Amino acid sequence: MSRALVRSVCETLPGAEVSDPWGGGHDAWKVGGKMFACIGATDQGVAVKTADPDFAAMLIETGAAARAPYFHRSWVLIEWGAEEDFLRDRLLISYDLIRAKLPKKLRDTLPARPG
Template identity: 40%
Template sequence: MTEDQIVAFCDSLPGTTRSQPFGADIEVWKIGGKIFALMATGSGRVSVKCADPDYAEMLISVGRAGKAPYLPRGGWIAVTAHDLDDDEIAHRLRESYDTVRSRLPRRVQRGLG
């Protein structure tokens, strides 16, 4: 998946907002005010949250992902787009979105569509 495809995929998720709070070259996607994906333009790498922190650690230990820079442990990983196929990148982005969304208060979730 190219960076443009990652941007388009994240932008297409319901209730998603995109901003650049850390500078012009850092894209951040949020759902309900909470980050679910972060990408430094030109890096080819996107940081996402896994539903299971132990699974995230396993992905890091086997080399399928790296530690997400500047984000807390607890399930955050960084995946490189050219190392994974498009379906897996889409899965990681969707899982991150779903994980963060599911932890929002119900009233916030209802307002997202």
């Protein structure tokens, strides 16, 4: 699992864009200007949004994810080495969560997500 895998998933999502807002080699994937995935400059894995802090805590407690440093408690870090299918699912769920919170007018301009 790597930045290349994250890129291959995220670049297919409608309206997804990547930037390095803090400099130093971060990949911040956004939809509608809101981040849904981030790879830090230290490249330990990818941070993704979960439905709520309780679900994030469950993922951390079961060892499926780690706490995402510098992020809200509803975000987790999926470390490199996790199952590819799990990573893909968490990226898509994070995207869907963030997209659902966008203003309706903006959401309506985005095509449906494939799959």
